[in-house]
Amino acid sequence: MIYPEKRPKLYNCDTCLFKIISCQYINSEEFKKLQDSSIQLRFKKGEAILKQGANASYLVFLQKGIVKFNLEDEMGKNLILTITKSPSLLGSANIFYEGINIFSVYAVEDCEGCLIDIPMLKQIALLNTDFLMKLLELVSGMFKTSVFNFISLAHKQVNGRIADVIIYLSTSVYQSLSFTLSLSRKELSEFAGCSTENVIHTLSRFHKEGILSVEGKKIEIHDFERLQKISKFG
Amino acid sequence: MIYPEKRPKLYNCDTCLFKIISCQYINSEEFKKLQDSSIQLRFKKGEAILKQGANASYLVFLQKGIVKFNLEDEMGKNLILTITKSPSLLGSANIFYEGINIFSVYAVEDCEGCLIDIPMLKQIALLNTDFLMKLLELVSGMFKTSVFNFISLAHKQVNGRIADVIIYLSTSVYQSLSFTLSLSRKELSEFAGCSTENVIHTLSRFHKEGILSVEGKKIEIHDFERLQKISKFG
DNA sequence: CGCGAGCTTGACGTTGTTCAACTAGAGTGG
DNA sequence: CCACTCTAGTTGAACAACGTCAAGCTCGCG
Numbered sequence: 001m002i003y004p005e006k007r008p009k010l011y012n013c014d015t016c017l018f019k020i021i022s023c024q025y026i027n028s029e030e031f032k033k034l035q036d037s038s039i040q041l042r043f044k045k046g047e048a049i050l051k052q053g054a055n056a057s058y059l060v061f062l063q064k065g066i067v068k069f070n071l072e073d074e075m076g077k078n079l080i081l082t083i084t085k086s087p088s089l090l091g092s093a094n095i096f097y098e099g100i101n102i103f104s105v106y107a108v109e110d111c112e113g114c115l116i117d118i119p120m121l122k123q124i125a126l127l128n129t130d131f132l133m134k135l136l137e138l139v140s141g142m143f144k145t146s147v148f149n150f151i152s153l154a155h156k157q158v159n160g161r162i163a164d165v166i167i168y169l170s171t172s173v174y175q176s177l178s179f180t181l182s183l184s185r186k187e188l189s190e191f192a193g194c195s196t197e198n199v200i201h202t203l204s205r206f207h208k209e210g211i212l213s214v215e216g217k218k219i220e221i222h223d224f225e226r227l228q229k230i231s232k233f234g
Numbered sequence: 235m236i237y238p239e240k241r242p243k244l245y246n247c248d249t250c251l252f253k254i255i256s257c258q259y260i261n262s263e264e265f266k267k268l269q270d271s272s273i274q275l276r277f278k279k280g281e282a283i284l285k286q287g288a289n290a291s292y293l294v295f296l297q298k299g300i301v302k303f304n305l306e307d308e309m310g311k312n313l314i315l316t317i318t319k320s321p322s323l324l325g326s327a328n329i330f331y332e333g334i335n336i337f338s339v340y341a342v343e344d345c346e347g348c349l350i351d352i353p354m355l356k357q358i359a360l361l362n363t364d365f366l367m368k369l370l371e372l373v374s375g376m377f378k379t380s381v382f383n384f385i386s387l388a389h390k391q392v393n394g395r396i397a398d399v400i401i402y403l404s405t406s407v408y409q410s411l412s413f414t415l416s417l418s419r420k421e422l423s424e425f426a427g428c429s430t431e432n433v434i435h436t437l438s439r440f441h442k443e444g445i446l447s448v449e450g451k452k453i454e455i456h457d458f459e460r461l462q463k464i465s466k467f468g
Numbered sequence: 469c470g471c472g473a474g475c476t477t478g479a480c481g482t483t484g485t486t487c488a489a490c491t492a493g494a495g496t497g498g
Numbered sequence: 499c500c501a502c503t504c505t506a507g508t509t510g511a512a513c514a515a516c517g518t519c520a521a522g523c524t525c526g527c528g
Contacts, residue, residue, distance in 0.1 A: 071381065071384070071385060073385045073389060074466065075389070075466070075467075077389050079384065079385055079388045079389065081381070081384070093374060093377055094374075096367060096370035096371065096373075096374055102377070102378050102381060103381070126363045126366075129360045132360075132366075133330060136330035136370070136373075137330065139330070139370075139373060139374070139377070140327060140328075140330055140373070142377070143327055143336070143373070143376070143377045143380070144336050146377070146380065146381065146384070147305065147315070147336055147337070147380065149384075150305070150313065150315070150380070150383075150384060150387070151305060151307045151313055153384070153387050153388055153427075154313045154387055154427040155307060155309070155311050155313065155427075193387075193388040193389070232308065232309070233309075
């Protein structure tokens with residue numbers, strides 16, 4: 001064989017979180033099958049990890065990086081469903097739905113992940129009901145968060161939605177009151193469901209009022225409680 | 235026993251669609267177990283069938299009537315996720331998610347349905363993987379429709395959203411170009427994500443332009459194609 | 469050095485919410 | 499049988515929110 005190590009491992013499967021979690025439910029022989037049918041890959045910022053409309057033949061366990069879940073409508077407009085950081089299992093809503101991906105997933109910064117073969121995962125999950133239940137929890141959880149996003153879009157005005165976005169990024173993605181965005185203003189607007197200008201206006205208003213400071217991509221939250229109030233009443 | 239027929243059957247289980255579908259996947263002995271742990275009930279217009287926040291201990295197979303899936307936010311505002319007519323399985327998103335109902339389901343006209351015990355359903359589904367897969371398709375399907383509603387809310391203005399609502403009601407609920415609403419104007423506004431006045435204004439504009447005619451609760455669509463155009467570009 | 473992409477700002481017009489007034493029908497009680 | 503009240507629906511006007519536009523700015527890259 002000319003290329004015995006055509007795909008060098010980016011990291012060791014033995015210390016992988018997905019293995020650790022999976023092996024609470026399935027035996028190591030079964031995990032070996034999953035491992036052998038999976039592929040480790042790097043994704044550059046902006047690259048598609050899963051494509052809306054494509055066949056759902058694999059999931060991705062995200063090892064490193066931050067991604068956006070993206071919906072493209074008929075008119076070519078984008079809507080960001082949610083932003084997720086590693087470690088996380090991407091595309092679980094597609095496991096048990098025959099056919100095509102409902103949404104796209106893009107890397108918003110350089111990512112590393114592992115493609116997991118859906119037919120193999122399905123086969124193993126059906127023999128291990130606890131494992132199956134664990135996977136299903138992920139699907140319902142995804143549904144649940146999307147439902148709350150729904151409320152934000154339907155009933156809050158831009159103030160509140162931007163506050164929601166900042167709170168979400170701070171608590172769930174960057175896990176700090178001060179962080180450097182890997183998203184553009186346009187992407188923020190696609191997440192909040194408004195125009196880019198409106199994102200900018202609102203952020204600079206928040207800045208003026210001392211709620212947070214914005215300097216390019218760097219955001220620092222000064223008054224988290226005020227932000228929560230705006231989220232609630234805005 | 236004093237009341238040997240305390241709960242007279244509203245209809246015969248042997249001709250029930252849920253039985254017919256289920257028995258493609260499970261045997262009649264298993265279905266008998268489901269049947270014995272289920273309860274037939276009537277719901278009056280306005281009554282809650284499933285309550286957001288309550289324990290998810292049963293699903294409902296809707297035999298007759300129309301229901302709304304309702305989200306209540308912290309501020310007491312409502313958002314209608316979707317409207318569904320019988321026959322349909324309600325609450326399937328809750329089957330595999332431990333805990334509480336994510337949304338409420340209300341009867342928007344008099345309904346009849348059958349409460350199905352979740353633990354029993356789960357137990358049987360885990361022994362019949364084809365049946366399980368069928369149920370899971372319902373969960374993902376629900377997710378998918380909610381996602382499209384999402385796009386409508388995020389990117390369309392009221393014109394387009396009202397058009398969406400009318401199209402949906404006509405094609406998926408009443409299945410006719412002319413129908414009598416069982417929803418109030420307020421409920422329409424909670425479905426379209428706008429104010430009641432805006433629903434009324436928009437409907438009467440549609441009326442003036444000859445797209446449809448409105449007379450109280452009676453709606454008759456004259457120009458379906460135009461409605462689709464408004465849905466797409468509005 | 470110049471170009472282009474992303475960002476920022478303010479002005480303007482459109483859209484949609486809120487408010488207030490009015491109508492119609494349904495239920496209640498004298 | 500007629501006030502009355504209550505609710506749902508309707509209308510138009512005033513106001514606020516938001517998107518669009520146009521212009522200028524900054525930064526990175528060829």
